[in-house]
Amino acid sequence: MRIDVVTIFPSYLQPLREALLGRAIDRGLLEVAVHDLRDWTHDVHQAVDDSPYGGGPGMVMRPQVWGEALDDVLATPDLPARLVVPTPAGRPFTQATAHAWAAEERLVFACGRYEGIDERVLLDARARGITVDEVSIGDYVLVGGEVAVLVMVEAVARLLPGVLGNPRSAAEDSFSDGLLEGPSYTRPEVWRELAVPDVLRGGNHAAIARWRRDRALERTRDRRPDLLDALGPDALDAADRAA
Numbered sequence: 500m501r502i503d504v505v506t507i508f509p510s511y512l513q514p515l516r517e518a519l520l521g522r523a524i525d526r527g528l529l530e531v532a533v534h535d536l537r538d539w540t541h542d543v544h545q546a547v548d549d550s551p552y553g554g555g556p557g558m559v560m561r562p563q564v565w566g567e568a569l570d571d572v573l574a575t576p577d578l579p580a581r582l583v584v585p586t587p588a589g590r591p592f593t594q595a596t597a598h599a600w601a602a603e604e605r606l607v608f609a610c611g612r613y614e615g616i617d618e619r620v621l622l623d624a625r626a627r628g629i630t631v632d633e634v635s636i637g638d639y640v641l642v643g644g645e646v647a648v649l650v651m652v653e654a655v656a657r658l659l660p661g662v663l664g665n666p667r668s669a670a671e672d673s674f675s676d677g678l679l680e681g682p683s684y685t686r687p688e689v690w691r692e693l694a695v696p697d698v699l700r701g702g703n704h705a706a707i708a709r710w711r712r713d714r715a716l717e718r719t720r721d722r723r724p725d726l727l728d729a730l731g732p733d734a735l736d737a738a739d740r741a742a
């Protein structure tokens with residue numbers, strides 16, 4: 500997978516080159532190119548923003564600069580790209596989104612700042628047949644899209660074959676069965692007088708699976724009842740409902 504990021508703060512994306520993702524890049528499982536938006540300005544001040552029509556606080560990112568940047572970065576007709584714009588006003592980014600994007604050949608991320616990018620940049624891209632996804636990673640406002648890109652790239656890249664050491668991890672992710680993951684334990688058996696639940700120290704794998712499912716249902720009911728509602732009626736069997 501090829502990932503391009505356009506931003507006025509390229510160094511914000513440096514963490515992508517660390518640790519697991521860095522190794523995936525070194526192994527050629529992933530290609531990441533970060534572009535400085537200011538490379539497409541032509542004035543001495545390298546201006547990327549201007550005052551908003553209609554007034555109001557803050558500044559808006561200029562269409563000319565973004566237009567030229569995306570013309571260059573998206574200019575790969577042989578490799579259809581998806582343009583992703585992180586924004587508080589976007590559709591929710593979920594594990595399902597991550598799985599869908601993991602199948603893409605190419606993702607291009609546009610990092611907005613200030614009050615956002617002039618809307619015509621997205622209209623123009625869509626008019627040219629580019630798929631444009633405006634996505635939110637949560638209901639809060641960041642200063643710019645860069646951190647959201649780090650979140651989304653990590654969520655997608657870990658699903659790519661060969662990136663995670665243990666592929667079962669991705670398959671058994673939280674949300675993979677629609678529930679939150681329950682508690683985990685490792686050695687020692689007792690720590691600060693707190694013991695690991697007996698069932699986990701036994702060898703009864705059916706009982707362990709039942710216990711883990713019960714803890715996941717309990718936690719999901721408590722913290723994310725919306726996820727339970729989203730599950731189909733037949734997703735929970737009688738034993739689940741009794742949990």
Ligand SMILES: COC(=O)COc1cccc(COC(=O)c2cn[nH]c2)c1
Nearest residue numbers: 586587611615616635636637641643644
């Ligand atoms: C068309 O879209 C744009 O212009 C985007 O512009 C902006 C402006 C400010 C901040 C951001 C970063 O995204 C978030 O804050 C965000 C994403 N998820 N949850 C919060 C993006």
